[in-house]
Amino acid sequence: MENNKENNTNRKSSESKKIKRREVIKGLATIPVLGAFIYGWYKKQKFDRLLKQAIQEDISLDAVNPVINKNISKGKQIRIGIIGCGSRGRALLKAAGFVHPETIDTWKEEALKNKTDKRYHDYLEQEDLNLVVNGVCDVFDINAEKGQEAASNLNSEGSGGNMGAKPRRYRTYKELLAARDIDAVIIATPDHWHGTMTIEAAKSGKHVYSEKPMTLAVPETYKVVKAVKENNIVFQLGHQNRQNESYFKAKEAIKKNILGRINLIEVTTNRNSPNGAWVYNIPEEAGPSNIDWKQFIGPAPYHDFSLKRFFRWRCWWDYSTGLSGDLFTHEYDAMNQILGLGIPDSAVSSGGIYYFKDGRTVPDVLQMVFEYPDRNFSLVYSASLASNKKRGRVIMGHDAYMEVGKDLKIYVDTGSTKYKKKLDEGIIDPSLPLYSFTPGMKQVDAITSPTEQYFAGRGLLYTYRGGKRVDTTHLHIKEWIDCIRDGTQPSCNIDMGFEEAMTAHMGTIAYRENRKVFWDSDKQKIV
Amino acid sequence: MKSIKYITYSTMQLFWLVALRVLIGWYFLYEGMVKLTNPNWSSVGYLLDSEGFLKGFYLSLASNPFILKTVDFLNIWGLIAIGLGLILGTFSRIAIIAGIILMGLYYFSHPPFIGLKYSLPMEGSYLFVNKILVELAALVVLFVFPTSKKIGLDRFIFSRKKK
Numbered sequence: 023m024e025n026n027k028e029n030n031t032n033r034k035s036s037e038s039k040k041i042k043r044r045e046v047i048k049g050l051a052t053i054p055v056l057g058a059f060i061y062g063w064y065k066k067q068k069f070d071r072l073l074k075q076a077i078q079e080d081i082s083l084d085a086v087n088p089v090i091n092k093n094i095s096k097g098k099q100i101r102i103g104i105i106g107c108g109s110r111g112r113a114l115l116k117a118a119g120f121v122h123p124e125t126i127d128t129w130k131e132e133a134l135k136n137k138t139d140k141r142y143h144d145y146l147e148q149e150d151l152n153l154v155v156n157g158v159c160d161v162f163d164i165n166a167e168k169g170q171e172a173a174s175n176l177n178s179e180g181s182g183g184n185m186g187a188k189p190r191r192y193r194t195y196k197e198l199l200a201a202r203d204i205d206a207v208i209i210a211t212p213d214h215w216h217g218t219m220t221i222e223a224a225k226s227g228k229h230v231y232s233e234k235p236m237t238l239a240v241p242e243t244y245k246v247v248k249a250v251k252e253n254n255i256v257f258q259l260g261h262q263n264r265q266n267e268s269y270f271k272a273k274e275a276i277k278k279n280i281l282g283r284i285n286l287i288e289v290t291t292n293r294n295s296p297n298g299a300w301v302y303n304i305p306e307e308a309g310p311s312n313i314d315w316k317q318f319i320g321p322a323p324y325h326d327f328s329l330k331r332f333f334r335w336r337c338w339w340d341y342s343t344g345l346s347g348d349l350f351t352h353e354y355d356a357m358n359q360i361l362g363l364g365i366p367d368s369a370v371s372s373g374g375i376y377y378f379k380d381g382r383t384v385p386d387v388l389q390m391v392f393e394y395p396d397r398n399f400s401l402v403y404s405a406s407l408a409s410n411k412k413r414g415r416v417i418m419g420h421d422a423y424m425e426v427g428k429d430l431k432i433y434v435d436t437g438s439t440k441y442k443k444k445l446d447e448g449i450i451d452p453s454l455p456l457y458s459f460t461p462g463m464k465q466v467d468a469i470t471s472p473t474e475q476y477f478a479g480r481g482l483l484y485t486y487r488g489g490k491r492v493d494t495t496h497l498h499i500k501e502w503i504d505c506i507r508d509g510t511q512p513s514c515n516i517d518m519g520f521e522e523a524m525t526a527h528m529g530t531i532a533y534r535e536n537r538k539v540f541w542d543s544d545k546q547k548i549v
Numbered sequence: 550m551k552s553i554k555y556i557t558y559s560t561m562q563l564f565w566l567v568a569l570r571v572l573i574g575w576y577f578l579y580e581g582m583v584k585l586t587n588p589n590w591s592s593v594g595y596l597l598d599s600e601g602f603l604k605g606f607y608l609s610l611a612s613n614p615f616i617l618k619t620v621d622f623l624n625i626w627g628l629i630a631i632g633l634g635l636i637l638g639t640f641s642r643i644a645i646i647a648g649i650i651l652m653g654l655y656y657f658s659h660p661p662f663i664g665l666k667y668s669l670p671m672e673g674s675y676l677f678v679n680k681i682l683v684e685l686a687a688l689v690v691l692f693v694f695p696t697s698k699k700i701g702l703d704r705f706i707f708s709r710k711k712k
Contacts, residue, residue, distance in 0.1 A: 049638075049704040055571050056636050059578060067586075138597060138612065 073449055097507045103157035103204040103228075105195045105219060107169030109302075110233060111160070111210035114260075115172045117495035118153055118208070121145060122172040126180040146178065148496050151503050156203045159192040162332070163312035164305060166191050194317060195219055199226045206256075206506055208499075209233060212341040213348075214322045217242035220257070224249035231502050233260040234355075235347035235526055236519040240548060243523045250516045258502035258512040259519040261355040265497035268430040271459045272360045272417075280432060280457070281419025282440055284399050287361070289353035290413040291345060291405035299378050299386060299407040300336035300348075304329050330381070337382030339534070344384030345373075345405045346529045353403060353415060354522055355514065356426065361417070365524045366392035366401065368540045371533035377408035390529035403529070422456060429460040524548065556694070567700045570635050570691050573684065577648065578632025584625045592620050599658045600665040607658050627651060635691075638701015645692045652685035 102118065104111055112122055129142035155173035160166035169191075176186035192198035195215075199207065199222055206229035209219050217237040223230045230250070236259055237243040250257045263269065275281070293299065308329060315327045322340040325331060335341040336348060357363055373388035386407040393400055404413070414425040421438040425431045434441045436452045444450040498514070505512045524541065528548055532539045542549050558566065584590045592611075599607035610620050627647060634644025659667055661679045697703035 045704065048700055049702055051700045052567065052571050052636055052638055055575070056633070059575060059636070063579075063582060138608070 097152070099152050099154055100503055100506060101154050101156045101203055101205045102208060103159070103192075103198045103201065103206075104155065104169060104173070104208045104210065105159045105198060106208075106210035106212075106215075106233075107158060107160040107165040107172075108162075108210065111165070111208070112168060112172055113495060114208050114210055114231070114233075114499065115155070115169065116145070117148075117262075117493055117499045118155075119148065119151055120153075120155055120172045120175055121178060122168055123175050123179060123181045123183060123185070125172075126175075126178065126183075130180060144493065148493065149500065151500055153503065155189045157192050157198045157201050158189050159195050159198045161314035161317045162308065164307065193314070196222070199223055199228060204228060206231070206502075210260075212318075212335045213343050214238045214341040215320055217246050218321055220246050221249040224253040224255050224257075227253060227255065229256040229502070229506050231258045231260060231499060232519075234351045234522070235343050236523040237527075238341075238343060238347075240524070240527050240531075243520065243527070247516055247520050256502060256506045256509075256512065257516045257519070258498065258505070259355075259514040259516075259522070260495075260498065261352065261514045262494040262498040263352060263356055264359060264513045265494040265501070266428075268426060268428065268459055269356060269359055271430050272424060272426045275424065275430075275432060275457070276360055276417070280422055281417060281424055282421030282435075282438065284361070284397075284417055284419045286399060286418045287357055287401045288413075288416045288418070289350070289357060289401070289403050290415065291349045291353070291403075291407075292409055292411050292413055293407050294410040300334055300382075301378065301380065302333050304333045308333070334382075337378075337380070337384055339383045342384060343526060343530060345386075345388045345407075346390065346526045346533070349405060350388075350390065350403050350529065351522055351526055354401075354525055355518070356415060357401065357417075358518065358521060359513075360426065363394065363397075363401065363521070363525075365521050365541050365543070366528065367395050368393045368538055369525075369528040369532045370538045371529050372536075373405075373533060377406075385533065388533065390532065392525065392529070429458065431455040431459075432457040558694075558696075558699070562694075563696060563699060566691070566694050566696045567638075569687060570638070570641070570696055573648070573687060573691070574632045574635025574637075574644075576632070576684070577628050577635065581625055581628030581630075581632055584621075585629065590621075590625075591617070592624055593617060595658065596620070598667050600667065601657060601660040601662060603657045624651075638697035638703050639706065641695065641697035641701060641703055642692070645688050645695075648688045649685055649692070652681050652688065656681045656685065 104115060107115070112125075115121070116125065126142065129139075129145070132139045133142050158166055158169040158173060160169060170188040171185075174185045174188045175183070177184055179185070190201075192201070195211075198204065199219075207219075207223050209216060209223070209230060209232040211219065211233075213235055216232050216235065217239075220230050220232050220236070221242070224246075237246055276284075296302075310327050313327075313332060315332070318332060319325065325340065331338060331341070336344070342348065354363070369390060369392050371388065371390040373385040375382060375385055376387045378386045388403070388405045390403040391400060392403075415427055417424045417426070420435065421440040422432050422434045425433075432455060434445065434450050434452045434456050436445065438445065441450055445452065450456060501512045504510075528539050528541065531537075531548060540549050541547075596607045596611035596617075610616055628651070631644045631648045631651070634640055635648070656679070659665075659679075661675070661677055663676070698707055
């Protein structure tokens with residue numbers, strides 16, 4: 023009996039042990055899955071790291087934003103004057119810290135409708151450059167008034183806000199340049215005035231920020247260079263994309279020879295809206311009574327008063343350099359910055375007025391090819407003002423190609439020798455970027471009009487500094503102002519301007535004279 | 550509702566319910582870990598890409614940097630916690646409910662309705678029904694047929710509480 027009892031208790035305890043063990047197993051049954059996950063995760067991380075390392079050996083570029091020294095606008099106040107207060111002139115005033123109250127109204131309205139529209143917010147964060155606008159000049163009364171209103175908006179307020187004193191309006195640019203209370207001028211007139219005004223400004227000792235193109239024609243280009251250098255002024259050409267972070271990265275990648283031997287560079291312009299094709303609105307109130315037509319014509323051939331010519335001046339050779347001076351220059355400057363192009367050996371060009379048959383003389387479709395035999399590559403420009411097909415800005419090398427715009431992407435070429443082994447081993451996937459860099463990556467922007475989108479996509483509107491979105495034009499003006507304060511030369515200085523002007527003129531001459539033109543580097547002449 | 554404890558399953562039923570739970574858990578855990586280990590990940594792009602009748606709500610989440618940070622944090626650690634909860638069977642009931650809410654939020658941010666277009670690439674979307682909705686339904690199944698007190702750490706957690 024006792025034995026039986028003992029047996030019973032033994033059996034019971036072993037049974038309860040079994041039950042407990044089963045309990046534990048049931049409770050912990052899925053833990054091995056977690057183990058499998060951790061193991062898998064570790065393996066994958068290791069594999070990814072290996073791929074990354076293998077690629078980084080080749081490119082040694084990191085995704086960290088380039089460090090740009092930020093100097094703060096201290097020092098004495100700089101007194102500026104502005105010649106030309108149209109839409110570009112007012113954009114420059116805005117970048118300098120003087121925005122028209124109506125623009126503030128629009129920004130505020132848009133920000134209420136669309137929470138991602140941060141233009142007002144970004145503007146308020148823009149650095150104060152310690153400037154004052156002491157003179158405004160425009161041959162169209164309404165634009166001059168708008169310029170005055172913007173310049174007096176010292177507190178960045180909307181309509182009806184507390185404004186400062188309006189700066190003086192000068193009827194002629196000569197009077198503005200003679201003013202003693204102006205240190206520096208912003209020139210945002212039609213192209214045919216840029217050269218003459220820069221020369222006269224330099225002679226009267228005023229520093230100059232001029233919109234591109236630097237000149238309308240070849241002869242005045244030499245005179246501009248001479249005047250700027252002899253009078254020791256600080257000259258900045260208006261290529262705000264000099265301030266784009268992805269271009270600094272692109273330059274670094276080129277320096278490290280990631281692309282191999284570069285043989286072809288393709289830059290493009292594609293727009294498809296009346297505004298993009300320079301068919302700007304003509305204000306109803308505009309007429310001979312409020313436009314100083316004679317002064318507008320200035321050095322250009324005489325023509326009877328024409329509202330179309332006045333507001334859509336970019337469509338005529340008389341006042342404009344067309345696609346070459348207006349839009350190719352942006353592309354050229356981007357490449358000159360990244361590759362140090364200089365003036366090409368030769369240029370050919372073709373195109374025509376194929377879509378906008380509105381009486382214009384400049385083409386709306388244009389191709390220009392520039393040869394750089396010393397560098398063993400060609401630069402091709404192709405433009406259409408009546409198609410929005412997206413075409414990048416591409417630098418092609420034997421081993422990889424690079425797309426540069428607001429962001430930067432490098433793809434390995436399938437026929438590359440340098441990366442052949444890694445391509446064969448599957449370490450590099452040519453359909454994915456080998457390297458990509460997006461300034462201010464965590465941000466998403468809302469950009470409104472098609473023309474704005476065009477500019478933003480090409481890195482012409484905004485870039486990032488320390489993760490903050492900033493207007494590139496503001497940075498470009500700031501650089502000019504900083505240089506005036508410490509007596510140095512800015513990034514898009516007169517030498518850059520000369521190279522660009524000559525290159526663009528070569529393209530224009532090739533188109534207009536329908537011939538191949540050459541650069542004689544000894545004589546520094548187009549032949 | 551009938552007390553969960555008394556539901557009895559056949560071995561096959563239990564096995565496949567647990568398998569479903571673990572597989573969905575794996576999915577959540579992976580999604581969370583990927584976001585955690587990518588220093589550039591943020592929910593902002595997804596939120597701003599929202600469409601449908603709750604668009605305004607999602608955009609408002611994205612517009613405030615503090616709220617956005619909170620959303621990012623909750624997303625990452627929510628996904629990881631739900632994943633672990635489902636795999637290990639710990640506090641599975643809460644994990645499943647949280648998972649259903651999260652899936653609902655994802656679904657209504659990018660509802661696959663006619664005429665709505667998204668700039669982000671969509672995976673597995675078939676007119677009203679998408680991958681997220683199927684996963685949401687699977688989570689509801691797991692809620693109705695709980696298993697964590699049979700297979701999972703909840704077996705210990707809740708039996709101890711009972712005593």
